Amino acid sequence: MHYAEYKTILSAKNGMNLYRGCTHGCIYCDARSVCYQMKHDFEDIEVKQNAAAILEDQLQRRRRPCMIGTGAMCDPYIPLEEELRLTRRCIELIERYGFGLAIQTKSSRILRDFDLLKAINNRAKCVVQMTLTTYDEALCRVVEPNVSTTAERFAALEAFRDAGIPTVVWLSPILPFINDTETNLRGILDYCVRAKVRGILCFSFGVTLREGDREYFYAKLDAFFPGMKQKYIRAFGNAYECDSPNKTRLYEIFRDECQRHGILYKPDDVFEYMHKFEQKDLQMTLFDMAD
Secondary structure (H helix, E strand, C coil), rough: EEEECCCCCCCCCCCCCCEEEECCCCCCHHHHHHHCCCCCCCCCCCCEEEEEHHHHHHHHHCCCCCCCHHHHHCCCCHHHHHHHHHHHHHHHHHHHCCEEEEEEEHHHHHHHHHHHHHHHHHHCCEEEEEEECCCHHHHHHCCCCCCCCCCCCCCHHHHHHEEEEEEECCCCCCCCCCCCCCHHHHHHHHHHHHHHHHHHEEECCEEEECHHHHHHHHHHHHCCCCCCHHHHHHHHHHCCCEEEECHHHHHHHHHHHHHHHHHHHHHHHHHHHCCCCCCCCCCHHHHHHHH
């Protein structure tokens, strides 16, 4: 871990990342790609030390509240967050100034901030985004070794469902020849239906690989799936997009199940929902808080 000073936190589209790097160890992580120009080891987390102060200044300068996003490039609930509580401090500011929040994670550690997320959702809108890729728990431990299991993430989704906090699932990536099965997809979709998620983001049934990411992924394939790297090389060469040979059938199942249960599944529709700021009726908010 090391600290760094930054001049800005919010992007032009009101997204933020409080850390750079990750220790979850997911074998497919695109954030390892060289194109992101990370100048330190990926597991040597860079902490944006002055993030909360900058965020407060930027929120105060906004003319009107909007949705703030976080978690796209670095999970806000890596283990370091237990000690540093940087994510929590920033969420406190978002709640204090009346903004909405769209937060993405793979960790049930997010439940620690349940009180703040509920407070934001009482006044505006808080959307919790949870990544689910692998229904089988043993396989999940290989593919995503240092993070909450899929079952633990599902339990978190249930807790948010019961609190009336909307959720979205990121169903990606799906790894060709590893978890690109109907059984895996139906297991995850069953979790989504039971958790009453508002939307599921699935851009394709496959994985993307590029310099930095590909080398790490292939090393893990050699370690845990002997012969699989050669299968990828034969099937995809150096392609960026590595689509499952089962993608057509998997998409049909995905689309049909989402339509059957009223779940948003077209990416534009899901993003429109997450980006739309909603101001709750003050009288109703006070009534909810009294409960």
